[in-house]
Amino acid sequence: MTRSAGLVAAAACCLALAACAGQSIGGGAVPQRSSGAPTSSPSNTAPAGDLAIARNDTRADSVYPEFGDPLVDALHYDLDLTWAPDGDRLTARETLTFRATGDAPRIPLDFNEQLTISSATVDGAPAEVSVEGNDLTVAHAVVADRQYVLVLEYSGSPVSAPAPSQRADFSQGVGWTTTAEHETSTLQEPYGAFTWYAVNDQPSDKALYDFTLTAPAPMSGVANGVLASSTTEGGRSVNTWHLAEPASSYLVTVAFGDYQHTDLASASGVPIQVWADADGDPLPGDTAKTPAAIDWLENLLGPYPFDSFGVLVVDNESGMETQTMITLGDSTYSLSEAVLVHEAAHHWYGDTVTPADWSDVWMNEGMAMYLQGMWEAEQEGTTMLSKTDDWAVFESDLRAESGPPGAFDPTRFGDGNIYYGPALMWQELRERIGDKRFFEVLREWPAREANGTSDRREYVDWIEQTTGEELSDFFDDWLLDENTPERD
Structure with missing residues (x-):
């Protein structure tokens, strides 16, 4: 970060x-609007495939024990999110596949009472839910080492949560942020994912992710992983993203905005995308040097550990090593070559x-x-x-x-x-x-x-x-x- x-x-x-x-790196690329065809396809499909890669030995966090619960081992999140900028309203359907690590009468997750749950099922059966503060309880008994599927439908206007930090760039809080232009972004270290989806919000629990992000065109949604499909129909853009490697919740990103994207590649062939404001420079700051950052790090640390790499430029002054799609504020410092490599380095150490x-x-x-x-x-x-x-x-x-x-x-x-x-x-x-x-x-x-x-x-x-x-x-x-x- x-x-x-x-x-x-x-x-x-x-x-x-x-x-x-x-x-630095020479050469350029032709900017594309986000409604264009995807440049690559996912390396596998979750949750149909084996979810063993996302199995974790969860634990209660010693620093922030109020977030996350070791009872839940999240394996896969499928997040279908629709953003309505005219009312700053999020409508969502979440499918969480998880493993219970013990026997318990209920399922504990982190969530935010700013959002209202209209429907909840566990393995297809209706379940009662309650939300108090940042705690979601699903009234459904679980048995140790058994896998479950929780489906939630919810909506509302997400807001950020207070950050446990004295830093000025944390003043906006953690989690979901909406700008005056009704664009959105997320930064959630050490927690904050709970402000926009039901989650086991702790670092020890890594899961696979799929996203379906819908917004009125020309807005579009950006998230972690590989852009699997991108369409515009009936005045709405729909982008689907697939993250093939498990990630902790603090490393997840979703943003809605009017973006263009530029395709680049490292010397070793890592596909790279830069997502920036559609009305600005397609490669703002030093983002054109992103391939060189990957090259420099691979020389020291070995092959880049994921399928793809991206840079998402948002309206703030911070930066975050969000997995495979780093989130950088639109400032000279955040978009500097130094910050690019710092955040890329975290993909070996942190991601x-x-x-x-x-x-x-x-x-x-x-x-x-x-x-x-x-x-x-x-x-x-x-x-x-x-x-x-x-x-x-x-x-x-x-x-x-x-x-x-x-x-x-x-x-x-x-x-x-x-x-x-x-x-x-x-x-x-x-x-x-x-x-x-x-x-x-x-x-x-x-x-x-x-x-x-x-x-x-x-x-x-x-x-x-x-x-x-x-x-x-x-x-x-x-x-x-x-x-x-x-x-x-």
Whole structure:
């Protein structure tokens, strides 16, 4: 995730989400309107296929336990969403296929009372539902390890929820946002998906997704994955999207707006789309350099782990590593080459391998920050050691203000402490074990844990086994101590 340039310029030592970037790329592409034919097709079809890839060992989150429930293991969400901009109204039909992890008299999910449920069934039978605050309860008993299909029909005007953060770019809240022009977008880290669909809103539960997005033309809907079909009929546009790899709810995106899209490709053949305002530049900011960002990262981390990559430009000042379709605010900083690579880097660290608990968000941001520093050092003609020396000047202030990276203040989500301290830690580990083993660790971990989740203990144990080093105290010091450890 990234934050606005103004915040970075005003207080670099207190702002966290910097990015990585790549190198420039030549060539251009012909912009297309979103009503055109899809450029590629899905690699498989859910839920007809095997859903085992989306099976998770769910858990209660230690930082935000009020969201998500380990009883539910979501396997596939089918979201049929219709947006009516004249009344800012969402009408939806959701089909959730899930596995119960235990016996229980009811099904708990996260949802928002701003939306009214008109119909609910479980395996085809009507079910009573109740919504209180952000908690949805479906009155239907479940049995451990059995699969169920919940279908909900609902409508209303979604609104964002308060964010557990002090950052200015979180001031609009988390979840669904509607602009003054009646366009929409979603940003939902560490939670907020519940503002527009019924969801197990926690990082440990990854699921497959299909979307059918309907809006009055020339508006259209954009989401994660591959654009499977796109039609316009009777004054309405209908875009269907398919995400073939499981994603945590915080990595899901849906937006409705008047878009054009441009097709690009990386050197290795990763298909790339840039979705931007139909009345503006088809490749705003540095988005034309997106293929180079993928190229630079693949050289370090191995093959890009998903079927496709995209950039969705929306009306805000932030950025988010939404899986396969990063969401970037329409600002100079958010659309910079640096932010592009930062968010793309998360597809290895955060998206294909995801923290099972929000206390381990440093696993995402620390590595993306470190990769940012590597790229910046290349651009500046300096060394990574020099870059981390600069960061070390203010890292202790971040830690004092917001807590250690692995035990941060829950009301200060996304502060710089989860970025810079872990980035310094990675440089210390690199110097300790040498470049060869360090870059093997960087490359092998996301490949080993593809489409999974992990926590600090699992990650550290694996690094120790891979390197042959005893590193428990090293990681504890960097991630849990209130004071910055001494650097070698």
